[in-house]
Amino acid sequence: MDPHFAAPRAYFLSLNRDQMAKTNLPLDADRLWADVMALADITDPARPYTRRSFTALFLEGRAWLARRFAEAGLATRIDTAGNLIGRIEGSDPALGVIAIGSHSDTVPAGGRFDGIAGVATGLEIVRSLREAGVQFRHTIEIIDFLAEEPSEYGLSCIGSRGMTGSLDEKMLDLAEPGGEKLRDALRRVGGDPDRLDQAIRGDIRAFLELHIEQGVVLESQSLDVGIVTSIVGIRRIEIVFQGEADHAGTTPMALRHDALVAAANTVASVRRAAEQLAAEGPDYFVATVGVLTVDPSASNIVPGRCRIIVDARTTNPALTSRFVDIIDRESTAHAAAARVTRASFATLSDGSPVACDAHLRSALSQGARGLALSETDLPSGAGHDAAFMSRISRSAMVFVPCRAGKSHAPEEWADREAITAGAAVIYQAVRDLDQSMI
Known part of the structure; x- marks a missing residue:
């Protein structure tokens, strides 16, 4: 017999508790969802959902993000590696930066959530923290990394490579099929290949990234979030x-x-x-x-x-x-x-493969438990900007469920509640880290 019918009262009480946990979160779920959908709508209409790095559509998406960053009170700039950065100064600059981010470019017909959800999460966390009257000790940055997906130049994670000193002259000389070199494309989107050293950071103390799982573990086990243990090389x-x-x-x-x-x-x-x-x-x-x-x-x-x-x-x-x-x-x-x-x-x-930072993972796990959200440890079989950021900072990731594990396809889907739950976990971790991390 179906246990839902065998014990209907217990089941519905459990359902109500779960629903309450996911709706009683310290973020504006509607605003976060609206941002994800609005950015996804900036796409090649013939190939939803496509916004390839270095294209006119990519720049249109970047301009939309920059406006949203500014509306949230973030000082916004593009660094010499082509990363879009929004920043709010903390009360003690000596403590360094807590950064949250991902990427806004997509693979061809790549989906509405891969990367996008992580950037929108950072933006919503900053807005919600400010609305809650939280006074930051650390400076907070939201980063939209340039070209995380493999670009037409044969290279991925271009922005995070640049920020970590991993973008060399040989890479800058890579050319796309039409002959344009990466160094020229970088200039075209606001970067400066002649001053890449200025993009290298030594002040970021923690980097956190939300991403859809791109697998079936969380959905198949009805879990809210995955705390990423490692990222493949x-x-x-x-x-x-x-x-x-x-x-x-x-x-x-x-x-x-x-x-x-x-x-x-x-x-x-x-x-x-x-x-x-x-x-x-x-x-x-x-x-x-x-x-x-x-x-x-x-x-x-x-x-x-x-x-x-x-x-x-x-x-x-x-x-x-x-x-x-x-x-x-x-x-x-x-x-x-x-x-x-x-x-x-x-x-x-x-x-190279990297292990996510144990201290940040613990903060994320505590955040999930404090919100009564279910969690598990998960490795990542996909590459992410967090892997490069681990070269200069403690780095960690939160995965949220996606339907049937589908990603890099138009059918890619993550529920509004799933993204909000993952974002809330990072929100809680940022609040804790801002007070406890030196």
């Missing part, structure tokens, strides 16, 4: 195969130099190697080929050039090293078998 590798373009009808099979054959076999090798390493356990390992370009791309031409980008993620860097060795060896063999050249095998970016 991500390595991205570009492999280019160079063959010869030929007529698809007149070139005999034995005389072809088909770059796509080598690339396709390498894609299969990526899958096999990742499955092998993941099966070994207990460490997390996944790998994906998400970019495959063919030149010339025509049905009646043997492909002369092919480029793939491999995305490998793990909690154990040793597994990444083994994986790269396997793909290096096997892609070379696939090129030889297809009678093509492996023109390049290059690391585009490499981020």
Whole structure:
């Protein structure tokens, strides 16, 4: 028998308590939700929900955010790494900064909540703290990091790399398909690649980020929040195969130099190697080929050039090293078998796994318990700006449930109450940290 019908009175009393806990929160849920929806609506109408970094739509979203920051009394600026920052000075500047943030760019057709919810959360926390009459000891900053998602320049987390001294000259020389270099794009959105050192921070004492889980653990267990324990390291590798373009009808099979054959076999090798390493356990390992370009791309031409980008993620860097060795060896063999050249095998970016700060995690857990919200510890299989921020500051994250774990898709969804609950946990932690952290 369904326990809800077996004990209806107990069930509904429990339901009422849960509902009361989620509605009796120290934030304006309607205002927070309205911000998330308004920013999501700034999108390419042909591809909801798309607001790619460095585009006109991205700049429109940034301008909207800057206005909202200013309305909340935040002093607003763009640093030389292209990050939008809103700031309220604390009573004791020597204590440093407590920062809250995420990113406002999206993947193509990427969803309404990934990144957006974290930026809107920071804004709502500041508004609610001020309305409650809280006097900040620490300076509080809200940060919208530039280009957390992989950009057209082949690099992700551009703003948080810049803020942590991890954006180098080689990265700035990366170019998008049209030829524009990252350094020029950075200038175009308000940054300054010639003064990147001015973006590097040494005054941030804590960084907190809210994000949808992008998985099913919280939803499947009916939990309110996840306190993130660690964030995977991500390595991205570009492999280019160079063959010869030929007529698809007149070139005999034995005389072809088909770059796509080598690339396709390498894609299969990526899958096999990742499955092998993941099966070994207990460490997390996944790998994906998400970019495959063919030149010339025509049905009646043997492909002369092919480029793939491999995305490998793990909690154990040793597994990444083994994986790269396997793909290096096997892609070379696939090129030889297809009678093509492996023109390049290059690391585009490499981020190490990081553990979230134990002190901040404890503050977040206490905040959840104080609000009567259920919580659990969770690792993150996705990359986040918090991983780079951990290089210069204590960093931690809160996950909130998303429907069916769906993310990086138009169907991505998180309930209003879920986002508000996660934001309230960070609100409580910020209040505690502002008084207790030195």
